[in-house]
Amino acid sequence: MSGDDARLDQLVELVVELASGRLDRRMEVSAAADRIDAVVMGLNMMAEELQALNGDLEARVTERTDQLRTAQQQLERVALYDPLTGLANRSLLADRIERAMAHAEHGAAPPAVLVLDLDGFKAVNDSFGHSVGDLLLVEVADLLRRVVHETDTVARLGGDEFALVVLDGEVERVLEVADRVIAALQQPVPAGGHACWVGASIGVCFATRGQSSETLLRDADTAMYAAKASAPGTVQIYEPAMHAAALARVRLAEDLREALAANQLKVHYQPIIELAGRNLAGAEALARWHHPERGPLPPEEFVAVAEATGLVTTLDTWVLDTAVAQLARWRETTLGDRPFGLHVNISPIGFRAPRFADTVAACLARHGVAARDLLLEVTETQMMGEDAQTLQSMEVLRSAGVGVAIDDFGTGCSSLTYVRRLFVDLIKIDRSLVTGVDRDPHQHRVAAAILAVVDAFGLAAVAEGVETEEQAAVLTALGCRYGQGWLWGKPLSPADMTRRLRATVHR
Ligand code: C2E
Ligand code: CA
Ligand code: CA
Numbered sequence: 001m002s003g004d005d006a007r008l009d010q011l012v013e014l015v016v017e018l019a020s021g022r023l024d025r026r027m028e029v030s031a032a033a034d035r036i037d038a039v040v041m042g043l044n045m046m047a048e049e050l051q052a053l054n055g056d057l058e059a060r061v062t063e064r065t066d067q068l069r070t071a072q073q074q075l076e077r078v079a080l081y082d083p084l085t086g087l088a089n090r091s092l093l094a095d096r097i098e099r100a101m102a103h104a105e106h107g108a109a110p111p112a113v114l115v116l117d118l119d120g121f122k123a124v125n126d127s128f129g130h131s132v133g134d135l136l137l138v139e140v141a142d143l144l145r146r147v148v149h150e151t152d153t154v155a156r157l158g159g160d161e162f163a164l165v166v167l168d169g170e171v172e173r174v175l176e177v178a179d180r181v182i183a184a185l186q187q188p189v190p191a192g193g194h195a196c197w198v199g200a201s202i203g204v205c206f207a208t209r210g211q212s213s214e215t216l217l218r219d220a221d222t223a224m225y226a227a228k229a230s231a232p233g234t235v236q237i238y239e240p241a242m243h244a245a246a247l248a249r250v251r252l253a254e255d256l257r258e259a260l261a262a263n264q265l266k267v268h269y270q271p272i273i274e275l276a277g278r279n280l281a282g283a284e285a286l287a288r289w290h291h292p293e294r295g296p297l298p299p300e301e302f303v304a305v306a307e308a309t310g311l312v313t314t315l316d317t318w319v320l321d322t323a324v325a326q327l328a329r330w331r332e333t334t335l336g337d338r339p340f341g342l343h344v345n346i347s348p349i350g351f352r353a354p355r356f357a358d359t360v361a362a363c364l365a366r367h368g369v370a371a372r373d374l375l376l377e378v379t380e381t382q383m384m385g386e387d388a389q390t391l392q393s394m395e396v397l398r399s400a401g402v403g404v405a406i407d408d409f410g411t412g413c414s415s416l417t418y419v420r421r422l423f424v425d426l427i428k429i430d431r432s433l434v435t436g437v438d439r440d441p442h443q444h445r446v447a448a449a450i451l452a453v454v455d456a457f458g459l460a461a462v463a464e465g466v467e468t469e470e471q472a473a474v475l476t477a478l479g480c481r482y483g484q485g486w487l488w489g490k491p492l493s494p495a496d497m498t499r500r501l502r503a504t505v506h507r
Contacts, residue, residue: 007036014043023051082156084134085141093155096165097213103167110207112169114178115220116144118185119199119232121160126387128194136191136198143189147180163217169206178202178235186233201227205238222246229304253309255291256302260311260318265289267322268491271500272343272462272484275476280504282341284377284484285323286491287315303347312347320344321363324374326494328367334501342369345407346376352389357396364402371401377428379407394423405462410450427454429480431465438470451478 010027017025026044029037077083080092088096100111118140125133137160144154144162153165164181166174181200188195203223205216223238225246230236259265269283287303290296306312327335327342350356364371376397394404405426410433429450436443447463454461463475466485475483492500 004036007040011036011040011043014040018043018047018050023047023054085138085156087141087145087162088153088155090155090157093153093157093163093165093217094213096153096155097207097216100165100167101207101211101213104207104209109168109170110209110211112166112174112204112206113216113220114164114166114174114181115157115203115205115217115224116162116164116181116200117224117228118160119201119228120196121198124191124194124196124198128192128196132192132194132196136189136196139189139191140185140198143184144181147184148177152177163220171206174204174206175235178204182233182235199233201232202235203227203238204235219243249305249308252302252305253311256289256306256311256315259289259291260314264292265315265318266493267319267326268493269323269326269497270484270491271489271497272341272482273488275472275480275483280501281339281482282343282375283497284343284491285319285345287319287345288491307347307349310349313350313353316344316346316350317359317363320346320360321366324363324367324369327373328369330498330501331369334498334505336505338505340373341375341403342373343375343377343405346378348378348380348390351378351393352387354389356393357400360397360402361400372403375403375405375426377405377407380409391423398423398425408464409461410446425459427459427461428484429461429463431485434463434465434471434475434485435467437463438468438474444474447475447480448478451480455479 007030014025014027024047026047027040029040029044080089080095081087082089097111097113100108104110121133121136124136137156140160140162141154141156144164148154148164148166151167155163155165157163164177166177181202185198185200188197190196201224203220203226205220205223207216219238219242222242223236226242227234227236236242266288267285268288269285271280272282272284273279274281287299288296289299289302303312303315306315323342323344327340330340331337353359360374360376361371364374398404403425404423405428406424407428408430409427410430427450429447433443433447433450437447438444451461460481462482462484463471463480464484466472466475466483466487468487471485472483472487489500
């Protein structure tokens with residue numbers, strides 16, 4: 001029985017050990033193979049089973065913990081990094097700026113923040129599609145990463161806007177970084193098998209003690225806008241006056257919105273002359289705004305503000321409607337059915353708007369004016385590129401009989417794309433090419449070349465800003481069909497234009 005007692009003690013010990021979690025413990029079965037041994041065997045098997053189950057459970061817990069950790073990292077990435085480029089996003093950027101500012105509190109030099117916007121990104125997107133646009137952004141991100149120090153931060157703010165935080169914002173070092181970025185982006189960037197010329201404008205803000213990351217970013221952004229407005233492709237350092245100017249623009253946009261709603265703008269009309277017979281062929285409608293406090297404002301100023309704030313389409317459709325209504329009245333009172341071309345300026349943004357052609361058609365129908373009486377002038381910009389919406393609007397309008405002219409031809413971005421592909425009816429030769437046409441052999445050659453091309457494609461040209469008889473004579477000799485300028489009259493109020501029309505018609 002004492003042998004049994006010893007085995008029972010062992011058995012009790014085993015149960016205690018198993019219960020405390022030591023699942024690898026076992027007890028040997030004796031030679032007796034009696035009922036105690038049966039219990040021992042049963043216990044051994046249970047322990048085996050428990051040990052296996054426990055192993056499984058532990059493996060599963062490890063696996064789940066790993067999964068949770070990965071998910072958390074992914075969440076962090078989404079929350080802190082831009083998914084397309086892998087650069088820091090706005091919140092991580094703000095965090096890095098704040099950390100750098102905190103270091104500055106302890107004696108380090110305050111950081112500088114650079115905001116960068118690509119100049120030609122929209123053209124790339126429009127011409128090659130969004131997938132190439134995305135590839136381009138990834139390339140630019142890599143390029144920026146290569147240009148900065150490892151301790152600096154590169155972030156994507158959204159769209160084609162990026163930001164850099166340069167620690168130890170010593171002026172020379174920061175400007176060197178900015179210059180390197182500008183230089184790198186002056187080269188074509190490969191994306192999707194295309195060589196894309198984009199260029200960048202950069203605004204820099206040097207932090208001062210206690211500045212928040214928001215104001216730093218805002219001021220760098222303001223400086224970037226100043227660069228874009230005055231000289232795209234350059235670096236501008238933030239000055240407080242820029243903030244004041246930006247505020248003034250916002251205020252002016254508000255005033256313009258109110259003035260448009262209250263019908264406080266006017267349209268003036270500048271005569272367009274057929275050069276051969278010196279007959280009045282039409283007029284260009286030009287917006288005029290007498291600001292309640294600032295007096296008459298140059299259209300360039302408020303058109304630029306309207307373009308920057310999305311108001312320009314409202315402005316243009318208001319001018320269009322007013323001018324077409326005026327033409328309907330002139331047709332009744334003085335013009336009869338004499339040919340007369342009403343020119344209206346439309347910002348490139350307007351042409352890009354969906355259903356733009358419908359707006360124009362509705363306006364003509366509302367006032368009972370024929371499509372052939374209307375000609376829309378649009379300045380060709382780099383942005384217009386090969387925008388599908390613009391080309392479609394042009395096509396719909398032209399097949400309805402509305403004319404399209406390229407404005408300010410010869411001022412930099414003009415290309416022959418539109419002329420060659422016959423998307424337009426008329427070219428307006430910019431005043432800068434007209435001023436010296438009778439004295440400057442170079443300008444004479446350029447004007448002659450443009451007019452030869454215009455003629456070869458069966459189009460017509462208007463020379464803008466003709467001020468002297470000499471200029472008019474040279475342009476007529478070169479085969480320019482129309483002229484416009486102070487020689488034949490400044491833009492006239494509707495009443496003055498009506499008198500002018502009466503005098504012409506009854507001559
Ligand atoms: P633009 O379309 O090139 O219009 C011609 C500008 O040249 C007008 O300036 C006109 O007054 C001026 N001009 C005409 N003949 C002469 C001349 O012989 N000598 C000189 N020195 N200047 C002459 P304005 O009215 O100040 O308009 C400036 C610009 O503002 C326009 O240039 C046009 O781009 C824009 N603009 C005017 N009205 C509108 C509008 O309703 N919508 C849009 N989108 N832009 C407009
Ligand atoms: Ca014009
Ligand atoms: Ca023009």
